Amino acid sequence: MTRPAHIAMFSIAAHGHVNPSLEVIRELVARGHRVTYAIPPVFADKVAGTGAEVKPWNSTLPSPDDDPKAWGSTLLDNVEPFLDDAIQALPQLIEAYQGDTPDLVLHDITSYPARVLGHRWGVPVVSLSPNLVAWEGYEKEVGEPMWEEPLRTERGRAYYARFHAWLEENGITEHPDPFVGRPARSLVLIPKALQPHADRVDESVHTFVGACQGDRSDEGAWQRPSGVERVVLVSLGSSFTKQPDFYRECVEAFGDLPGWHLVLQIGKHVDPAELGAVPANVEVRSWVPQLAILRQADLFLTHAGAGGSQEGLATATPMIAVPQAVDQFGNADMLQALGVARHVPAGEATAGALRAAALDLVGDPEVARRLRRIQADMAREGGTSRAADLIEAELPERR
Numbered sequence: 443m444t445r446p447a448h449i450a451m452f453s454i455a456a457h458g459h460v461n462p463s464l465e466v467i468r469e470l471v472a473r474g475h476r477v478t479y480a481i482p483p484v485f486a487d488k489v490a491g492t493g494a495e496v497k498p499w500n501s502t503l504p505s506p507d508d509d510p511k512a513w514g515s516t517l518l519d520n521v522e523p524f525l526d527d528a529i530q531a532l533p534q535l536i537e538a539y540q541g542d543t544p545d546l547v548l549h550d551i552t553s554y555p556a557r558v559l560g561h562r563w564g565v566p567v568v569s570l571s572p573n574l575v576a577w578e579g580y581e582k583e584v585g586e587p588m589w590e591e592p593l594r595t596e597r598g599r600a601y602y603a604r605f606h607a608w609l610e611e612n613g614i615t616e617h618p619d620p621f622v623g624r625p626a627r628s629l630v631l632i633p634k635a636l637q638p639h640a641d642r643v644d645e646s647v648h649t650f651v652g653a654c655q656g657d658r659s660d661e662g663a664w665q666r667p668s669g670v671e672r673v674v675l676v677s678l679g680s681s682f683t684k685q686p687d688f689y690r691e692c693v694e695a696f697g698d699l700p701g702w703h704l705v706l707q708i709g710k711h712v713d714p715a716e717l718g719a720v721p722a723n724v725e726v727r728s729w730v731p732q733l734a735i736l737r738q739a740d741l742f743l744t745h746a747g748a749g750g751s752q753e754g755l756a757t758a759t760p761m762i763a764v765p766q767a768v769d770q771f772g773n774a775d776m777l778q779a780l781g782v783a784r785h786v787p788a789g790e791a792t793a794g795a796l797r798a799a800a801l802d803l804v805g806d807p808e809v810a811r812r813l814r815r816i817q818a819d820m821a822r823e824g825g826t827s828r829a830a831d832l833i834e835a836e837l838p839e840r841r
Contacts, residue, residue: 450544452556528554569625577642652823671701684711694793758813
């Protein structure tokens with residue numbers, strides 16, 4: 443039995459970064475550890491539901507309900523807010539943990555202050571990654587080409603100079619790139635099947651524990667309508683939902699298919715009236731208990747975020763991937779390469795293309811066989827229990 447410890451978790455206020463960690467936190471609390479969770483107030487209730495003690499701090503990042511356009515469109519638009527937020531958050535977090543130093547730090551990959559605090563406190567630090575991790579060769583193949591143009595600009599050079607200066611102020615001489623992308627210890631909360639170049643990932647650093655989903659009963663239930671032959675769920679996650687044109691294509695694709703039932707999640711930014719006349723077999727919701735539906739669905743039309751992608755795999759549901767941003771394009775390609783999905787670019791996601799992909803996937807015995815194999819592989823990765831075991835193994839008395 444491991445001695446109860448104080449474990450501190452740090453994340454940002456974003457569903458895709460908080461949700462993957464929640465079941466791990468719940469399990470650590472159940473094992474008797476005191477877990478504090480530093481998070482902006484908008485997520486306080488959700489975090490408190492795990493039994494963790496919330497340490498609130500104020501963030502300058504766009505909120506989960508903001509239009510995704512608030513993040514800008516260029517690489518520097520995307521990365522500068524994280525550095526700005528980290529610099530202003532660090533003093534808040536130092537104060538929040540004054541006289542309450544943890545035994546171990548857990549952090550989402552976006553929480554730069556967590557690594558700084560772990561260094562200051564001299565305690566073990568474990569990264570929880572909700573998406574892909576760097577493989578051997580990543581910097582040459584992806585990082586350097588991506589940064590080549592921004593580093594030619596004064597703005598790009600200023601970003602790195604500011605990052606270097608902040609790290610050095612806190613006693614860290616490491617370059618910002620490995621500081622962000624090369625943790626000393628990492629648990630990867632996605633199945634290995636979704637990791638590009640998985641054979642080149644250093645598994646002495648990164649351990650794939652797969653989906654840590656829990657039963658999600660608190661999200662509510664959903665009942666498959668009696669008599670329907672096929673259920674398709676359309677969900678673009680929590681951020682990229684302002685897509686009324688796309689939703690209209692979905693209604694046209696599935697609204698008059700005999701025996702089909704469409705569950706259409708449209709988010710907070712679209713008025714159902716924008717969809718026009720909706721057939722009786724179309725269920726329009728602003729939010730749905732996604733996992734509960736996927737356990738009963740025949741097809742998942744997803745933006746291919748890391749969370750949705752692995753939920754589709756965990757429930758052995760064929761997918762049509764229509765990526766919107768960041769890692770979703772790579773996930774869509776991975777799902778298609780696994781033979782369990784079709785990648786349909788957003789600009790090509792017409793009613794005809796969506797219907798053709800759906801009819802091609804659903805009922806294909808080979809697709810079903812591949813999904814069952816991946817589902818079994820994921821179950822062996824260990825999920826929540828294994829993640830908690832590995833975190834306990836990093837506690838100082840166990841090292």
